[in-house]
Amino acid sequence: MAIPTIQSYPMPGPADLPAGKVAWRPDPERAVLLIHDMQEYFLDFFDVSREPIPELIANLRRVRERCAALGIPVVFTAQPAEQTPEQRGLLTDMWGHGLKTRPHRQPVIAELAPAPGDVVLVKWRYSAFQRSDLRQRMLDWDRDQLIIGGVYAHIGCMMTAADAFMGDVKPFLVADALADFSAENHATALTWVAQRCGVVTTTASLLDDLGEPRATVVDPGSLAAGAAHPPAGPADVLADVAQALGVPVADIGLDDNLLDHGIDSIRIMSLVERWRRVGAEVTFVELADSPTVGAWWALLATRIGHTRDA
The missing domain is CATH 1.10.1200.10 (ACP-like)
Structure with a gap:
């Protein structure tokens, strides 16, 4: 089964957020931003001129700029175009050959291209923690919160949030900085994370919680x-x-x-x-x-x- 062609749907707003179970708040001294699988290949299944993609990209840019200004580490995941059968494993049975069929679409979209100092992790499985050094990097940075945005909400983003929780990292899923196969899949991811492992928030609420950059020696x-x-x-x-x-x-x-x-x-x-x-x-x-x-x-x-x- 390949990824389906994805129909337009409205991005969820504050009124669509599920009730949560915890009152965690993001802390710029403890957080890491994860921009998940925002590669050309994965956006090709959407009509990028229609919702939710324009809002997804705009909100991720806002979050990324604020995190960078606050000194919050920015991490990307990106699946490789070349994968051996052993490396791809069961993903081939579930999704086919993936990026191997369109290797020229491997890059992260230009609007979010990694900047100098950003970390790009090779993505092998649904969770960004699997077969990567993300957990060790977070330990080295002394950070235990993970802000998550990108695609697809009910697959990699949700699984990464669950994996974070199981490693005592508090996940924050940014509802309007995600996209998915459908509005129903998107809502499923938000509800499951809010009820089982993390906080679901909006871009506006996240930026309010993170606050503005503080002045340094530059005024x-x-x-x-x-x-x-x-x-x-x-x-x-x-x-x-x-x-x-x-x-x-x-x-x-x-x-x-x-x-x-x-x-x-x-x-x-x-x-x-x-x-x-x-x-x-x-x-x-x-x-x-x-x-x-x-x-x-x-x-x-x-x-x-x-x-x-x-």
Whole structure:
């Protein structure tokens, strides 16, 4: 049996959440975010232009950006295109050959592409804990909460939540950051997790519970105050970055990897907020994916109507 073609259905909202049994709340000092199987292959079975997919992607991006800004580790699962019969095991009997039939669709979707510093786990079975080092990583990070979003809710996401619970990790299933074969399957996953092993929440409630990033040595207020106009060229971007890092402009080259200069998620989010305030709609993921001043100016120029300097 292959994965079926999936019909559109409305994303569940707050009124659709099942009653829970525990009152756990996510803690940014204890949580890990798991983005589950958001590969092109698995979304191909949906009409991605119709619900629940646009809302799924938008909500996962919001959760991912907040987690990155708070220093919460971000972990992806991704099934490999090449699997031997022994590696695939009983999955072949249940689902056929899977990604092997469309190996070019293996990547995580572009809207959620892993950023530098994110962890990508090879996914072998329904649960992200099976045949992976996720549990050991969480122990090493001293974290015991797992925020889960992605596809498919009633298979890998639900099984990962159950496995987390059995390892004394508190799972948080984000109801409107999931998708499934049907509204009924989606609801089944939410009800089972809420009643048996975890907390079911919404994106808005999760972000409220996690809170906003706290100020560090960089004062986001001072960054914002200095931004009266959008950057007019790479020199302005360089000045903004130097201010965020607290270093002289001369210390940074246009093509330097800013990770080597100490840029971190909180500083990146401060710059995102600064540039958004002056009309440049950029995201944390876009900046984190290409951490150089030159690349950032190339991106900003497309958002504020400039042409990149030669």
